[in-house]
Amino acid sequence: MKAHHLFVFLAISFFTCKDSKKETIKVDEISLEEGFKILNTSCFSCHNPNPQNKTKVAPSPQEIKLAYLNKYTDFDNFLEHFVAFQENPLKANAIMPEAIDKYGIMPKLGYTKEQLTAVAGYIYTSNLETNDWFAVSYPKEREKYLKTNTENNPLEIGKNIALQTKSILGKNLLNAIKTKGTEGAVSFCSTRAIPLTDSMALVLNARIKRVSDKNRNPSNAANEQELKYIKEIQELLRDGNETKPQMIETENTITCYYPIITNDMCLQCHGKMGSTMAQQTYTKIKSIYAEDKAIGYSENELRGIWVVEMDK
Numbered sequence: 001m002k003a004h005h006l007f008v009f010l011a012i013s014f015f016t017c018k019d020s021k022k023e024t025i026k027v028d029e030i031s032l033e034e035g036f037k038i039l040n041t042s043c044f045s046c047h048n049p050n051p052q053n054k055t056k057v058a059p060s061p062q063e064i065k066l067a068y069l070n071k072y073t074d075f076d077n078f079l080e081h082f083v084a085f086q087e088n089p090l091k092a093n094a095i096m097p098e099a100i101d102k103y104g105i106m107p108k109l110g111y112t113k114e115q116l117t118a119v120a121g122y123i124y125t126s127n128l129e130t131n132d133w134f135a136v137s138y139p140k141e142r143e144k145y146l147k148t149n150t151e152n153n154p155l156e157i158g159k160n161i162a163l164q165t166k167s168i169l170g171k172n173l174l175n176a177i178k179t180k181g182t183e184g185a186v187s188f189c190s191t192r193a194i195p196l197t198d199s200m201a202l203v204l205n206a207r208i209k210r211v212s213d214k215n216r217n218p219s220n221a222a223n224e225q226e227l228k229y230i231k232e233i234q235e236l237l238r239d240g241n242e243t244k245p246q247m248i249e250t251e252n253t254i255t256c257y258y259p260i261i262t263n264d265m266c267l268q269c270h271g272k273m274g275s276t277m278a279q280q281t282y283t284k285i286k287s288i289y290a291e292d293k294a295i296g297y298s299e300n301e302l303r304g305i306w307v308v309e310m311d312k
């Protein structure tokens with residue numbers, strides 16, 4: 001009798017120990033799909049899931065999931081704290097406060113509770129925290145979930161990619177200006193801008209670059225086809241018309257062009273010498289980019305274009 005009881009006890013403790021990481025919950029397919037899509041389009045741009053990624057702007061999804069699981073093993077608690085942080089990204093609501101010191105605070109993205117529940121459900125039930133999720137599961141999930149119209153519309157996809165890259169570059173640039181001043185931020189642009197766009201492209205499975213007819217970096221010079229688009233946009237802007245993206249299809253690729261328009265902030269480094277741009281900023285720029293052509297701009301002019309190339 002005793003032995004039998006002991007056996008039962010051991011069996012239970014073994015089971016709970018093995019499963020103490022998380023309970024088994026069921027999330028329906030529609031929620032999983034929604035959760036994956038939101039993660040893919042709105043979270044991975046900062047939370048890069050590629051373990052090879054070197055230019056981190058936020059903790060990886062693996063780190064986040066493990067930190068949450070470490071604290072909240074059952075889904076109800078996991079969800080509650082996940083949603084609380086998203087609705088109000090403050091240090092007081094964060095379970096990884098050290099990440100805020102390292103990367104700065106996450107912006108509030110404005111998803112509904114239902115959408116956040118779908119995201120949490122996907123994170124909790126998937127094997128996102130494992131080492132080979134990115135290499136093995138991610139391509140399969142993309143194949144499975146990204147099939148509908150807008151997701152297959154290259155102009156939409158490309159625009160999403162360019163917008164996300166832009167928001168991250170913009171956020172990082174503003175941060176660099178705030179912490180290092182305009183002059184110091186010039187080095188950020190030269191050392192970080194390209195790796196950042198590269199890491200975005202890796203996550204989003206596309207090649208992305210910024211080019212210009214008056215380029216600062218010699219490797220950002222527009223080619224003939226890109227120059228043609230640049231000319232068209234400049235004419236549209238000159239006549240006060242709306243700009244529009246363009247799509248170019250080849251046998252194996254789809255390439256999309258999107259205008260990059262200047263605002264007030266850009267003029268610190270792309271403006272007119274002595275009025276909108278300080279001499280010392282320009283000296284610094286010239287010391288890195290001897291061939292710089294990217295000055296003399298005013299607001300609302302075409303500074304260059306995003307080129308997003310995707311495989312068919």
Ligand code: HEC
Pocket residue numbers: 038039042043044045046047057058059064082085089093094095096097099100103104105106107109111119168171
């Ligand atoms: C613009 C970049 C950016 C985007 C986009 C972004 N995050 Fe974050 N996120 C951060 C940064 C930076 C941190 C670390 C600092 C912090 O906690 O605020 C963070 C932290 C987190 C944390 C940890 C919070 C904690 O409790 O400490 C979670 C969870 C999270 N993000 C989820 C998401 C989800 C889900 C999405 C997509 C819906 C998303 N993030 C999109 C930048 C981003």
Ligand code: HEC
Pocket residue numbers: 177182183185186187189190193194210211212214215216217218220260261262263265266267268269270294303304305
């Ligand atoms: C702190 C200085 C600084 C500010 C502010 C700044 N840039 Fe730049 N920009 C640079 C530097 C430096 C490069 C060269 C980056 C590189 O090596 O790829 C660059 C490159 C570019 C390029 C790539 C083409 C080229 O000329 O090499 C574009 C497009 C661009 N900037 C647009 C903008 C826009 C639009 C803004 C405002 C929203 C802006 N920049 C604000 C410094 C700045």
